[in-house]
Amino acid sequence: MGREIGSTEYTRGQRTRYRHDLRRNLDLFETFLDTAEFVDEGTIGVELELNLADATTMAPSLTADEVLATLDDEGFTHEIGRYNVEANLPVSIPHGNGLADLERALQARLDQVDAAAREHGARAIPVGHLPTITEELFAGEDWRAPGHRYAALESSVLEARGEEIALRINGEGRGLEASFDSIAPESACTSLQLHLQVPPEQFAAAWNAAQAIAGPQVALAANSPFLLGRRLWHETRVPAFVQSLDTRPPEYAAQGVRPRVWFGERWITSMFDLFEENVRLFPALIPESRLMAEEPLLTPGASPRLHELMLHNGTVWRWNRPIYDPGTDVPHLRLENRLLPAGPTPADMAANAAFFYGILHSLVFERRPLWSRMSFEQAADAFEQCARWGLEARIRWPRVTGRVRVADLLLDQLIPQAMEGLRDLGADADVVERYAGILTGRARTGRNGARWQIDTVTSLEVRGLDRPTALAEMTRRYRAGVDSGDPVHEWPVPARTPAVGA
Template sequence: MGEHDVSLQNDNERLRAFTRALLEDVRVLEQMLDTPGLFETGVRRIGAEQELFVVDAGLRPSMRGHELLAELPHSSFTAELGRFNLEINLEPRVFEGRCLRDMEEELERTLRLARVAAANHGSRIAMAGILPTLGTEHLTLDAMTPNPRYLELNRALTGMRGGTFQTYIKGSDELSLEHDNVMLEACNTSFQVHFQVAPDEFTELYNLAQIVTAPVLAAAVNSPVLLQHRLWQETRVALFQQSLDSRSTAEQERGHRTRVSFGDRYLERSMIELLREDIARFRTIIASDDVEDSAEVLRNGGVPRLRAWCLFNGTVYRWNRPCYGISQTPDGPRPHLRIENRVLPAGPSVLDAMANSAFYFGLMSALGSEIGEPTKRLPFEDVKSNFTAASRYGLKARLTWFDGEELSAARLVLALLPTARRGLESHGVRTEDIDRYLAPIEERATTGRTGAQWLLDSLRGLETAVPNKDARFRAVTEAMITQQESGAGVAQWPLAEAIVDSDWRDSFRTVGQIMTRELFTVHPEDLVDLAASMMEWEHVRHVPVEDHEGRLVGIVGHRSLLRIVGRGAKESIKPVAVREIMKPDPITISPDASTLDAIALMRLHKLACLPVVKNQKLVGIVTEHDFMGVARELLERELSAE
């Protein structure tokens, strides 16, 4: 769980005091690491945090997360950045015996609690790296959990950034977005796993975590769409990095690292290197008055909480992040170290999430001893390139492995499964549990059916049966939730099918759901003949006119062109600019407006189309033809339901 007790008034004096406490924490931690026997050793524990989406009856984000939390046990559940998110915190377990099965059963048990609470509020629970039905309308500050930590994080990062965050991700589609807050980060949900390590093995195991991240992620990808755009197989990676990019223009030009990063090199000596590097690179953006004198606590024989560093560490998002905690042991409180892997997406199912973590834990337990000094056999630039390739292409990625061997991610995953098995066996994990959790990994690598591929294949299969794009994304979300509740792994899921019930109406309630986004536009100084050619080639009757900043300035209709053609038949005329015949300042509508409001507006003003504008930018167009298509599809759905 992150720290939530922060100040909203982080003035310079308070930040300086907090920074002093932060530097003191690092010095104290360094002293603790140099003290033999101080940290808990000789035990390996594992743990996890499961992030969730709450969706409404229409399968879109539900802002009722806070109401659900009031009915759920605080020991297991906590809030996240978005009102539509929840987080489950699983109990840490000694890595042995039936630990994985116990973790799975706990996760299933807490999920049932969440589902019951959600049902009480007309909502449902979804596990998805990125919810397919998310829209920009769900990413306003009104959708942010009203928590001091999140409010201050947004204030500080937007201030450092200069007001807006730029997101550009290219996959099968291309997404270019400008956003004025950090809520894009709330699009991401993950299954974060923790691996307790001793101080003297931290460096070796942290480097190993970096190495195995790519093949583990390649088998686990589950986030191929964002805002109805098909992007990376694990779009969370690109989105998270850009959604919290607080760098100024000058820092970007200097190649300054973002707060979300994989790192640039192997660790050489101890975790202190990571702490020093992060503090040197990134400004303190959240402060708290509830900090202790760590040095005094240590001198008095206590265990420091290192609260200043833990709070700072929560604002630097390494994909493999160092963590510090305190264990309650029979001998009293003992400090411990963990490696937190933040790469794994939520879902597709509980079984899949546990399979991903078992694969990771197994490799962390055996690969290093079997390979022998892996950092000397695989340059870090290849490790980092592997991570990006796995994020973009999943099992289809080409990865570079030890001694320069190049192979597909699917082939590498299959080759690593025996190593993962030996790692789990070395900790006494039950054979039946090893079989249970490694089987889904093998099946995914053999068939290519990851969560991401299932979703993309489902969307492709629905294109003919479901013309409405919004309805297709609702259909895959419905199928995803249904299959999650069945307990089957994603490689066994049938592809999503069209929803045939009254809920189809939810796909046609707003203008943004039915508008045409693929626009052909002209500029005011363009030749009228260009607009006429567009209409003929693309079979459209209206062409919006926008300036070079994307602002709508007019619209050209086919009737205006007919008048020009008629005049041209009678006399020779010089070339005409679009601005001379366009209708300036046309009536517009917001994508969030209801379809009924759009119909009423078009009838009132006798319009054949309405340009759709958001933040003064043209984002789509809705026409009479669109409404006829909606009416036809709704009628067909009603008839088929009968």
């Protein structure tokens, strides 16, 4: 969730000064972006958010403090929930054996957290939503991790909204309709975040490409079908995250005010477009000034730290977010891809990364860019449809008449294109073959993490289990699947044999 801050409350004067400093940061960034030299190594990075579940009941385990103390490693940190842990992986490369190294690093990080969690009666679960979360968990404040940043964020969101947070998500039956006096549902959303270092001149193309393929990307990886006991979207993280951090009362939403969790509304021509939109459209949530944070304006390498701009950028949750990092000597720019759920296995997550890095490389260098052949509204609609229906979604796509089943689009066009992009990046042939096999198998069977969870719970309920028991049993089987190391499309699903007399 970002760096720690020093306060949870701010005066009107502090907010006014922050607004002025933020605009000065933006002007400085515009000049700096046009004149500075940036690191251009094409490196990749990964952040993985994990859930902690009681080893016996599979209910959320509020043991993050203890688990992190046992880990005693700067590579792990708190997330907003006390049942969450975030793992940061070393910077890597997409060529050669880099993606296989990423898979091994994901496995190592997962094993470390799980071993520490076992010491406290818990297990680490890499999944978009922990299926056993209940509304009772969010009734008090025990769910929240320590730190001023989380308290300040919650206070600012609720103050701006002026009323309780409402979740209204379509699904089976009436779907989910619930209200909360905190941003607690945001803690249910755990993700795999992919970073790509991008030179300034390529950033607009990379961001546009990432937006254009966001729908198929989330369909391929969907892994969050259950929230608070209800079966909802295949990737319920998408609407849950949007609504959990929605600072708009309903009247503002009706007026067209943008949400803080945002897909966007147009293709861009420069990275600056995104920062300018953030400053122009969104008021500050955490107005901590550079002086309050005791940060210098310049680093030893003379790259401006732009404290206010970077802090503000961290409170506008774009699914593809621009990142400016002043570094120690030379600054760099990154694209942060935030739409993937955690899990299911390191093999699945590395395959998801292979798809993203491969397809992005291919699209950036296309003679006629994909985003020039589709409207932004078309890309946004595909993202929503794919989050809702996963590999079963039907979307509009350039040069396709009507709507196409996204699984077919992935098999026929996008997965092969992504693998060609990996080859062009210099990935080893056996690495390309491994992840092509996982991605193709997933699309061909239609079984991503969401589909496996839905089919397993359905089978267990047919056999006589009620929903809470089925969710707990499914989560146990899910963790067993993670232990197997097999990609999710190869996991078994229990037979739908009804109990005698049912």
